[in-house]
Amino acid sequence: MTAVSGAQPAAPLLLEVRNLHTRYGRVEALDGVSVQVPAGHIVSVIGANGAGKTTLMNSIMGVLPSSGEIFYQGQSLRGVPLEARVARGISLVPERRDLFASMTVADNLQLGAYSRRRENWRADLDDVYARFPRLLERRTQLAGTLSGGEQQMLAIGRALMGKPRLLLLDEPSLGLAPLIVRDILRIVQGLRGGGVTVLLVEQNARASLAISDEAYVLETGQVSLHGPAAELARNEALGASYLGG
Amino acid sequence: MDFLQLFDPTIFPVLAADGLTNGAVYALLALATVLVFAVTRVIFIPLGEFVVFGTLTLASLQLGKVPGTLSLLLVLLGAAALMEALTWVRRGQAGRGLLTLGGAALLGAALWALAGWAVPLKPPLWGQVILTLLLVAPLGPLIYRTVYQPLQNATVLVLLIASVALHLVLTGLALVFFGPEGSRTPPFAAGNVTLGQVTLSWQSLLVILVSALLMLGLYFFFDRTMPGKALRATAVNRLGARLVGISPSSAGTLTFTLAAVIAGLGGMLIGPSVAMTYDSGFLIGLKGFIGAIIGGLVSYPLAAVGAVLVGLIESFASFSLSAWKEVIVFTLILPVLLWRSLTTRHIPEDEE
Numbered sequence: 001m002t003a004v005s006g007a008q009p010a011a012p013l014l015l016e017v018r019n020l021h022t023r024y025g026r027v028e029a030l031d032g033v034s035v036q037v038p039a040g041h042i043v044s045v046i047g048a049n050g051a052g053k054t055t056l057m058n059s060i061m062g063v064l065p066s067s068g069e070i071f072y073q074g075q076s077l078r079g080v081p082l083e084a085r086v087a088r089g090i091s092l093v094p095e096r097r098d099l100f101a102s103m104t105v106a107d108n109l110q111l112g113a114y115s116r117r118r119e120n121w122r123a124d125l126d127d128v129y130a131r132f133p134r135l136l137e138r139r140t141q142l143a144g145t146l147s148g149g150e151q152q153m154l155a156i157g158r159a160l161m162g163k164p165r166l167l168l169l170d171e172p173s174l175g176l177a178p179l180i181v182r183d184i185l186r187i188v189q190g191l192r193g194g195g196v197t198v199l200l201v202e203q204n205a206r207a208s209l210a211i212s213d214e215a216y217v218l219e220t221g222q223v224s225l226h227g228p229a230a231e232l233a234r235n236e237a238l239g240a241s242y243l244g245g
Numbered sequence: 246m247d248f249l250q251l252f253d254p255t256i257f258p259v260l261a262a263d264g265l266t267n268g269a270v271y272a273l274l275a276l277a278t279v280l281v282f283a284v285t286r287v288i289f290i291p292l293g294e295f296v297v298f299g300t301l302t303l304a305s306l307q308l309g310k311v312p313g314t315l316s317l318l319l320v321l322l323g324a325a326a327l328m329e330a331l332t333w334v335r336r337g338q339a340g341r342g343l344l345t346l347g348g349a350a351l352l353g354a355a356l357w358a359l360a361g362w363a364v365p366l367k368p369p370l371w372g373q374v375i376l377t378l379l380l381v382a383p384l385g386p387l388i389y390r391t392v393y394q395p396l397q398n399a400t401v402l403v404l405l406i407a408s409v410a411l412h413l414v415l416t417g418l419a420l421v422f423f424g425p426e427g428s429r430t431p432p433f434a435a436g437n438v439t440l441g442q443v444t445l446s447w448q449s450l451l452v453i454l455v456s457a458l459l460m461l462g463l464y465f466f467f468d469r470t471m472p473g474k475a476l477r478a479t480a481v482n483r484l485g486a487r488l489v490g491i492s493p494s495s496a497g498t499l500t501f502t503l504a505a506v507i508a509g510l511g512g513m514l515i516g517p518s519v520a521m522t523y524d525s526g527f528l529i530g531l532k533g534f535i536g537a538i539i540g541g542l543v544s545y546p547l548a549a550v551g552a553v554l555v556g557l558i559e560s561f562a563s564f565s566l567s568a569w570k571e572v573i574v575f576t577l578i579l580p581v582l583l584w585r586s587l588t589t590r591h592i593p594e595d596e597e
Contacts, residue, residue, distance in 0.1 A: 063484070079336050086490035098485035100478045110471070111478050115490030117471050162489060 011038035013071070014166055014197045015060070020068035022052075022059045029055040030066065031221040035199075037166070038213075042188070042198040044229065046205040047218035053201040054095055056218065057170045060199070061085060061092040072166065087115045091164035095171045097155040101144030105135055108143050108154055112161025121161060128157040131187060149180035156187070160196075167191065169200045173207065185211050209233040251565055258443040260560045266449040266518060268556020269456035270296075270511045274533025275540065275552035276463060277504040282542050283480035284500040285493075286401050287393055290408040292508050293530025294415035298381050299512025300521040301419065304428035306373045311364045313422025314380045315357065321387035322353050328391060356380075370433065378509055385505025386498045393501075394494055412527065419523035427525075430516035452514045459507065460549065476500060528571065532559070535578050541585060551581075 015037040022030040029052045037043045047053050059066035062082040070077040077085060100108050109128060113121035129136040132153045138146060143154055152172055159167060169188065173181040181204065188198060189211040202208035209215055212229035217238060225238060232238055251257060274292055281289040298314055305312035326349030333342035356379065363376055392407055399407075434447035466473040479486040479496040487493065512521070519525065536552025555574060562573040 061488070063487075081492070082487050083490045083492040086488065092488055094484070094488065098482050098488060100481045100485055102481050103474070103477060107474055107478075111474055111486075111489050111491075113489075114471065114475055158489065 011040055013037065014039040014073065015199065016069075016071040017056075017060065018069040018071070020056070020059055020066055020070065022055050022064055022066040029221055030059060032068070033218070033221070033223055035216055035223070035226075036214075037197060037199050039165075039197050040192065040195070041213040042192060042200060042211055044200040044202055044205075044208040044212040044215045045218055046202055046208060046215060049203070050220075051218040052221040053218055054170055055221075057092060057094075057168050057199070057201055061090060061168060063092070063094075083115075086162060089163065089165035090168065091159035091162045091166070092168040093152075093155045093159045093170060093172065095174060097151055099143040099151060099154055099158070102142060104140055105143055105146070105154055106139040108158050109135070109139075109161050112158035113163075115162055124161055124163065128160055131160070131190070132157050149176050149184070152176060152180075152184055153187075156184070160191075165195070165197060167196050167198045169198060171201055171203060173202060173204045181207060205238075206233070251561055254442060256564070260564055261557065262443070262445050262449050263518075264557035264560030265553065266452045266556070267515060267559065268553035269453045270515045271529075271532045271536055271552035271556050272549040273456055273459060273507050273511045274530060275536030275548040276460065276545055277507040278530075278534055278537035279540055279542055279545055279548045280476070281500055281504050282537070284476050285389075285393060285404075285497045287404045288401070288408055288534075289504060290405075290412045290527070290530060290534075291388075291415050292504060292533065293526030293528070294412060294419065295381060295384070295505055295508030295526075296512035296515070296529050297419050297521055297523060297526040298384070298415075299377060299509035300430060300516035300519075301423040301428055301512075301523070302380055302509075303373055303377045303430050303513050303516060304521075305423065306364060306376055307367075307430065309365055309367050311360055312380065313418070314384070315360050317418060317422070318380055318383055318387070319353050319357065321384065321391060322349050325349070325387045325390040328395075370431075374513060377513060378506065381509035381512075382502060382505045385501035385503075389497050389501035394497060397493060397497075416524050416526065419526070423523055425523065427520040427522040428516075429520050430513065432517040448517055452518075455510070455514060459510065463503075463545075472499060532556070532574065535575070535581075538578060538585075539581050541589060 013036050015035070017033060017035040020030050020033045021028065033052070033056060035043070035045070035056070045053050045056060055064065058064040060070055062077065062080065062085050072085075072088065072090065080088075100111065103111075109125055110121075113119075113124065129139075134150055135153055135157055138150060143151065146154060156169070156172065172184050172188065176184070185207055188200065191198060200208055200212065209229045209232055215226065215229045215232045216223050217225040217232070225232065225235070251260065274296070277292055278289060281287055281292075302312045302314045305314075326346050330342035330345045333339065333345060360376070360380070363372070368376065388411065392411060393404065396404060396407060432446070432448035434451050437444050437446050438450065439445075467477055475486065475491045476496055476499060478489070479491055479493060483493060486496070515529075519529075532555050533552055535555050536550075537548045539551025539554070540546070540548030542548075555577065558577060559570060559574050563570040566573065
């Protein structure tokens with residue numbers, strides 16, 4: 001592992017992953033991955049297909065069992081089930097989005113607030129609609145009938161309804177037209193102002209580095225490079241393999 | 246044998262009313278079957294046993310006897326509390342484990358005391374109905390906790406095998422608790438009401454009315470409330486539901502509670518019109534299941550309509566071909582399955 005820059009992030013760490021191992025049978029998908037996410041930052045993880053990016057997200061969320069340590073707000077997440085991680089303020093927008101296809105947009109968003117159902121979540125609904133006016137137009141439509149971009153907006157909106165402190169975004173640009181990708185990444189960038197910390201996994205490295213503070217490069221289950229996003233964007237070796245030269 | 250007799254104006258309405266009454270109860274069971282399958286992937290064969298426990302527990306209470314249901318409830322409560330406590334201990338929270346055990350002991354003692362005090366007093370019918378529900382409904386979530394929750398990640402086939410085993414155990418227990426003789430509970434409402442040429446019993450009207458109200462209630466529950474929507478979400482996309490914080494266990498617990506309430510109430514509703522014995526549950530549950538299959542185990546309205554149809558066919562068949570009644574009802578499933586297999590898109594199981 002080579003660090004491009006030795007500078008320590010000044011903000012306190014919201015998430016710290018130490019020496020994480022995740023295996024599928026005998027295949028080691030993550031082989032000792034360590035990632036630090038300072039509060040209030042956008043950190044992106046880039047890498048080729050099969051490098052372990054989605055596995056990393058699923059391990060942090062608790063969808064997959066893993067060994068190693070994950071600290072969130074200074075506390076270990078060992079033995080904390082997925083649902084309890086949601087209640088503590090971690091939200092994952094999965095690669096497949098996993099929307100409730102046969103339910104309306106409004107119902108999908110309402111269910112996003114399930115972990116806070118005793119609080120007043122209706123104000124947050126207006127907030128999400130303000131961020132995604134398209135969802136307001138489509139609120140009575142079934143989630144399964146939305147376009148790909150709208151579904152991604154709904155998936156992010158549903159996650160935001162849980163008032164996450166840490167948002168895990170897995171390939172939000174997957175299968176979307178470039179214009180829509182730009183829109184979505186702009187919205188992700190806007191989240192920082194609202195106190196949401198983002199860990200972003202992307203294949204579209206150039207676009208994700210542009211909105212990130214720090215970045216990690218995953219290669220076959222290991223971190224091969226990490227540092228400030230601006231420096232990685234200038235990195236020549238990286239440029240050749242991920243940024244299209 | 247004269248089929249045309251069926252359409253005699255004095256006979257047809259009687260048979261139709263009979264069919265609708267039983268069909269309404271089958272419809273409730275069909276809804277419960279679809280609900281349990283959609284949320285937990287369990288084909289809940291023992292649903293019929295819950296109907297039997299509903300009727301026969303009520304019958305015991307009417308005789309002023311404490312039913313065996315109470316001991317089953319207490320044993321299951323103990324087992325579930327132990328399992329829950331162990332889970333807490335394994336997570337390193339022994340304190341919460343002890344709290345669970347203490348809470349379960351208190352709850353068990355309270356139920357035991359309530360039954361011991363209230364049953365010999367022979368409360369009025371509505372009191373007996375509530376007492377029956379208190380004894381039967383908790384069996385649902387307790388069975389879920391002790392049997393199905395540990396199998397949460399098992400295949401549909403394993404869950405089905407567990408259901409068959411559970412069905413056999415509960416049938417055996419019903420024989421021990423209630424004896425081999427059948428019981429019929431008295432009707433909730435006496436007398437008849439005449440509408441033109443048709444005479445209906447108040448009891449039939451009551452059954453249809455209560456079933457319809459229950460279905461309406463379920464509709465509002467699933468359409469308007471957060472817990473109801475959470476169950477639908479779990480049925481639509483299990484991972485998506487977990488990602489918004491809905492735990493499959495709590496969804497399963499709620500589902501089995503609903504199913505047990507529905508089946509227990511169903512048992513009390515048809516108790517007056519069917520001579521219920523310890524082993525009647527399977528056939529009754531199966532009729533609800535056929536309704537559920539007509540709905541493809543996904544559609545609630547189709548399942549309800551299918552179950553009412555089953556009730557009607559059963560009623561007409563029992564008049565003209567009574568020996569063949571069950572044969573006719575269950576043969577009905579063949580064309581339905583054929584039609585469904587031709588019209589439904591096949592979805593491989595691993596895609597969920």
